[in-house]
Amino acid sequence: MLISELQFQFSDAQKANRFLNELTHWTSSSGNVAVKAKLAKGSDTVSVKYQFDGKAFDYTCSELDDLANQYGGEEV
Secondary structure: OEEEEEEEEOOOHHHHHHHHHHHOOOOOOOOOOOEEEEEOOOOOEEEEEEEEOOOOOOHHHHHHHHHHHHOOOEEO
């Protein structure tokens, strides 16, 4: 298993916190992928970690990108 870590930048702290709160109840559609998220590099960036088996396309990464985009964020 690989540990994937992504960081998402938002235009302000409020949007970053909304994304962070969404992740506390979020489940990837590709299975029981548990994510750990926290604020990083200030209040407008969220760091997300999860385990990835490395055997197929990483749908969790794609879903996190889409979710962050809903809050105006992008991967950095």
